[in-house]
Amino acid sequence: MATSGHGATISFGTSGFASQFTSIGSGSSARESVETTHLGTERDTANNNVTYQTFQPSDLIDNGEKELEFYYDPAAGTRMITKAVEEITMTYPIKPGESSGGAEVFNGFVTNYTRPTMVSGDLMTATCTIKVSGIITYSAGS
Amino acid sequence: MDIELRQIVGVSVTPNGPVESPTTVDRVFLNGRQVGVIGRYSGAIFGPLAGVNPLLAKDIVAAIATKRAEDGEFGPPSEVVTSVPSDSIDELHAAVDAAGGYAVDDDDIEEEMEVSL
Numbered sequence: 001m002a003t004s005g006h007g008a009t010i011s012f013g014t015s016g017f018a019s020q021f022t023s024i025g026s027g028s029s030a031r032e033s034v035e036t037t038h039l040g041t042e043r044d045t046a047n048n049n050v051t052y053q054t055f056q057p058s059d060l061i062d063n064g065e066k067e068l069e070f071y072y073d074p075a076a077g078t079r080m081i082t083k084a085v086e087e088i089t090m091t092y093p094i095k096p097g098e099s100s101g102g103a104e105v106f107n108g109f110v111t112n113y114t115r116p117t118m119v120s121g122d123l124m125t126a127t128c129t130i131k132v133s134g135i136i137t138y139s140a141g142s
Numbered sequence: 143m144d145i146e147l148r149q150i151v152g153v154s155v156t157p158n159g160p161v162e163s164p165t166t167v168d169r170v171f172l173n174g175r176q177v178g179v180i181g182r183y184s185g186a187i188f189g190p191l192a193g194v195n196p197l198l199a200k201d202i203v204a205a206i207a208t209k210r211a212e213d214g215e216f217g218p219p220s221e222v223v224t225s226v227p228s229d230s231i232d233e234l235h236a237a238v239d240a241a242g243g244y245a246v247d248d249d250d251i252e253e254e255m256e257v258s259l
Contacts (some may be wrong), residue, residue, distance in 0.1 A: 011189020013167070013181040017220050019191075029155070047252075059157045065239055088190060089167050089179045100176035101191075105165040137163045139152030 007093030007101070010068065014086040020116065024090065025067030025133065026104075032058040063106065063132040066090070072116040072124035081113045085133055098141045106136040145205040146171040149182065170202065177202060184217025 033055040043049045085107050092102040108130040116124035154163040154255040160233040178190040188198045204222045
C-alpha cells in the first residue's frame with residue numbers, strides 16, 4: 001500500500017546532528033556496465049551479420065547520495081561539513097499495524113551544505129548532501 | 143520504564159546478491175513500540191523518531207544507560223539527546239520582545255481600523 005514519507009527520520013550516530021527535516025531524499029544506487037564483446041561474439045546472420053555489443057555488470061556499486069532539507073539552525077547546521085564519516089540511520093515511517101519502521105543503516109559524510117536564503121515571513125531552510133560510503137543495510141519494519 | 147533494544151539485522155545488496163547483514167545499530171522500543179535508534183557502542187547518540195518529546199527522550203537515554211550498565215556489553219550512551227534545536231528561535235523571540243515587538247506598517251494599521259469601523 002502506498003504511504004507518504006511523513007514520519008521518516010534520519011539520525012547521525014556520533015555527531016548527533018538533528019533538525020526539523022522537511023525532506024529526506026533517499027538517493028539512488030548505480031553501477032557501470034563493463035563491455036565483454038570479443039572477436040567471437042555471435043553475429044546476427046538474419047540482419048546483415050551485425051554483432052551486438054555484450055556487457056556484464058561492474059563489481060563496483062556506488063550507493064549515491066542522500067539529499068536533506070531542513071529548517072536552518074545557526075547553532076547546528078554549518079558544522080556538519082566538517083564532520084568525519086559516521087554511522088547514519090534513516091528510518092521509514094511506521095505503517096499502521098507495525099511497531100517499528102523500516103530502516104537503512106550506512107556510513108556517510110556531508111559533501112555539500114547550502115546555507116539558507118533569508119527573507120521576511122519565511123522560515124530559513126538549508127540543504128545538505130550526504131555521500132554514502134559503502135554498503136547500505138536495509139531492514140524491513142515489523 | 144519498559145525499554146527494549148533490538149539490533150537491526152538487515153539485508154545488504156552486494157554484487158553477489160543480497161546478504162543478511164547485522165548492523166551496529168539498535169532499535170529502541172518503549173512499551174513495545176519503536177521510539178528511536180541508537181548505536182551499539184559507548185557514547186552513541188540516541189536518535190528519536192519523529193514526535194518523541196525531548197523530555198521523554200532524556201528519560202529514554204537514562205533508561206538505555208541503566209540497561210546497558212546491567213548488560214555490561216557496551217558503555218553508556220551519550221547524554222546528548224538529539225532534539226529539535228529551539229535555542230536560536232528563543233533568542234530571536236527574546237530579541238524581538240526586547241526591541242518592543244514586531245514593527246508594523248502604518249498603512250496596515252489604517253486598513254485594520256477602516257475594516258473594524
